[in-house]
Amino acid sequence: MNAERKEAKRERILDAAVVEIAGRGYYRTTVSDIAGRAGVADGTIYLYFKGKEDILVSIFERAMQRFADEARWIVEEGAGDPEQTLRRIVALHLTLLGEDRDLAVIFQVEFRHTLHVLELFSRSRIRDYLALIAQVVEDGKAAGVFRPDVDALFVAKVVFGILDEMATDWVLSRKNIRLASRSDSVSDLLL
Amino acid sequence: MNAERKEAKRERILDAAVVEIAGRGYYRTTVSDIAGRAGVADGTIYLYFKGKEDILVSIFERAMQRFADEARWIVEEGAGDPEQTLRRIVALHLTLLGEDRDLAVIFQVEFRHTLHVLELFSRSRIRDYLALIAQVVEDGKAAGVFRPDVDALFVAKVVFGILDEMATDWVLSRKNIRLASRSDSVSDLLL
DNA sequence: GAAAAAACTGAATGACTATTCATTAGCGTA
DNA sequence: TACGCTAATGAATAGTCATTCAGTTTTTTC
Numbered sequence: 001m002n003a004e005r006k007e008a009k010r011e012r013i014l015d016a017a018v019v020e021i022a023g024r025g026y027y028r029t030t031v032s033d034i035a036g037r038a039g040v041a042d043g044t045i046y047l048y049f050k051g052k053e054d055i056l057v058s059i060f061e062r063a064m065q066r067f068a069d070e071a072r073w074i075v076e077e078g079a080g081d082p083e084q085t086l087r088r089i090v091a092l093h094l095t096l097l098g099e100d101r102d103l104a105v106i107f108q109v110e111f112r113h114t115l116h117v118l119e120l121f122s123r124s125r126i127r128d129y130l131a132l133i134a135q136v137v138e139d140g141k142a143a144g145v146f147r148p149d150v151d152a153l154f155v156a157k158v159v160f161g162i163l164d165e166m167a168t169d170w171v172l173s174r175k176n177i178r179l180a181s182r183s184d185s186v187s188d189l190l191l
Numbered sequence: 192m193n194a195e196r197k198e199a200k201r202e203r204i205l206d207a208a209v210v211e212i213a214g215r216g217y218y219r220t221t222v223s224d225i226a227g228r229a230g231v232a233d234g235t236i237y238l239y240f241k242g243k244e245d246i247l248v249s250i251f252e253r254a255m256q257r258f259a260d261e262a263r264w265i266v267e268e269g270a271g272d273p274e275q276t277l278r279r280i281v282a283l284h285l286t287l288l289g290e291d292r293d294l295a296v297i298f299q300v301e302f303r304h305t306l307h308v309l310e311l312f313s314r315s316r317i318r319d320y321l322a323l324i325a326q327v328v329e330d331g332k333a334a335g336v337f338r339p340d341v342d343a344l345f346v347a348k349v350v351f352g353i354l355d356e357m358a359t360d361w362v363l364s365r366k367n368i369r370l371a372s373r374s375d376s377v378s379d380l381l382l
Numbered sequence: 383g384a385a386a387a388a389a390c391t392g393a394a395t396g397a398c399t400a401t402t403c404a405t406t407a408g409c410g411t412a
Numbered sequence: 413t414a415c416g417c418t419a420a421t422g423a424a425t426a427g428t429c430a431t432t433c434a435g436t437t438t439t440t441t442c
Binding site: 027112154160161162163164165166169185 | 218299300345348349351352353354355356357359360376
Binding site: 001030031045046052 | 428429430431439440
């Protein structure tokens with residue numbers, strides 16, 4: 001089986017896992033549930049992942065990869081206009097989560113929980129993200145867009161906290177508002 | 192056994208559960224773990240709680256009760272000075288969580304997860320809390336402390352999001368900063 | 383197209399743990 | 413002190429589920 005097909009099956013298993021775990025939570029989801037939805041036998045899972053926990057880690061990794069790539073691109077591209085950059089990061093954050101409710105559920109609810117297990121690992125990824133936002137704030141201070149007396153990392157945490165609460169609120173409410181529609185309100189409030 | 196002693200034992204079990212669950216997470220904590228720490232036999236747990244899940248619900252209920260009582264008192268007492276009231280709610284939120292790290296862990300991490308199970312139930316408690324904050328913001332708008340064009344509930348969510356992220360950050364960092372020390376920074380930023 | 387290798391299968395295994403319940407201990411009362 | 417009642421115990425139960433692996437199917441190689 002060539003690498004391409006193998007990768008495709010791995011993706012299928014991850015996609016199935018996202019749906020199942022979002023629906024029932026990590027601990028209530030069995031490996032059989034995931035295998036069933038992915039259309040493979042239970043044992044096959046173990047040809048692609050070390051174990052159940054590795055599936056969760058892989059979901060995080062895959063999503064974070066996409067997330068980080070886009071964010072970094074925005075920051076690089078937007079050099080010179082910190083306000084616009086921050087607006088675009090806010091929009092990105094809410095759009096990416098708003099596009100896939102299942103993934104959003106896992107991010108807002110499941111990972112929180114399993115941080116117990118993943119702790120250092122996943123928090124460090126989030127720290128990178130926070131540092132990225134802080135960087136933009138620093139640039140903004142230099143450019144005179146933000147007050148010079150604020151602590152950039154503190155502001156980054158505030159920004160992240162707001163985005164995170166918006167996302168959690170969206171995930172837990174039944175409403176069908178588009179999450180990204182909150183984007184401008186958040187940005188306006190911040191700036 | 193009189194009602195008083197009975198209540199005391201129930202409390203002891205809850206206290207033990209808070210420590211254990213904060214340490215290993217809900218699903219990794221066995222009923223035996225909790226019983227062991229509380230100094231009772233496994234079976235005794237079931238004389239005080241319907242089952243494992245009921246313990247978690249009870250932790251939430253007990254904490255939320257204390258929380259809500261104090262917050263409502265602040266709001267009632269602080270009528271006429273919305274800014275001060277908001278500052279005190281911010282301080283209360285961070286102080287109560289900052290005083291008991293184990294409880295904070297459960298609130299910031301475990302409940303998120305188990306919201307899957309408790310969903311409507313616990314979210315409604317949080318909605319009450321949000322409504323309380325929104326109320327203060329409304330008063331503030333009337334009193335001219337806040338801009339009249341903001342949506343009070345939206346602001347309440349923002350406030351909650353910031354507090355929540357501060358708490359999560361505190362819980363997950365090893366640092367021994369006192370959580371409540373962030374209180375003024377948050378208030379200043381908000382006001 | 384046959385042999386070898388790689389993927390896949392799913393029933394069996396083994397470990398774990400929430401809950402139950404027959405038994406014991408404790409305590410107030412007469 | 414003996415009786416009855418409540419509380420507590422912890423070993424046994426019953427069920428769940430991650431993981432393994434002997435056997436089967438599919439793919440690749442020559």
